[in-house]
Amino acid sequence: MVTLNLPKFDCNIRKNEGKVEIFDVIRKKYIVLTPEEWVRQHIIHFLLNERGYPRSLFRVESGLKYNKRQKRSDVLVYNREARPFLIVECKAHDVKITQAGFDQVAVYSKQLDVDFLVVTNGINHFCCKLNRESSQMEFIDDIPFYE
Template identity: 35%
Template sequence: MVTDPSSPYAIDLRLERFSSQLSVKLGGNQRHVRCEIRRKWLVLQPEEFVRQLLLHFLIKEMRYNRNRITVERGLAVNGAARRTDILIFDQQMRPFLLIECKAPKIPLTTEVFRQAAHYNGPLRVPYLMISNGRESYVAAIDYEARDYQLQLQVPEW
């Protein structure tokens, strides 16, 4: 997958419009953001900013059920401990959508997609998504054909 903002598959979710809805505070010399899923304050790093904006988009615009979303969930991949950025479950509590978040200045390369696919190994979600907040890519996974198809939008929950 070659990513390019001019690609027809590069999705601009306009996440910046959710910035004013984030709960942000200053603590010491650092800014913190409140994660409504984890119900705690976190240091506001660039990747965390993208993660929180995406959560607002998924819940408020896409109407995903917040009770079916996990953030930084631990899992074992080939015996190694890893964490998923965002994992969403369907109504039957099967993994549905795995999202890998990157800081806005990190380009979305084939390597980023491979990282998400690697984390997906034990999960076998039907959809993978990568995002740096400026652009996002969604792929529908075909496990039988061992292939994927890029999508033009985030899947409905």
């Protein structure tokens, strides 16, 4: 897999029935290793190891309803009051981050009422904070630490 613009971590990779899989510490199982999954696992470990997010507050590929349609968020982190805090949309490293990617996660973020949203392809990362007064998303320089 390609080297990403995220810290390396000690990943557990295996081959199973001809497919390469990576162990997901949140879902506690092996997942087929796609380019998007490679990014997702890196951002999960970044949030855990570099930003102090508690493992117990993560949900990965959790479902949500929007306009009566079932959608999935890549990574969702809750705060200690069990309220959605941060949502991450992951793209494969070779997928350019576009306005459409932001629009997708912005829809989820409004539905879930999160404080922060992140869109990443593992190379480029963009983070926004919800301004509750204006209901607008404001770009910030870095992904916040968990407090």
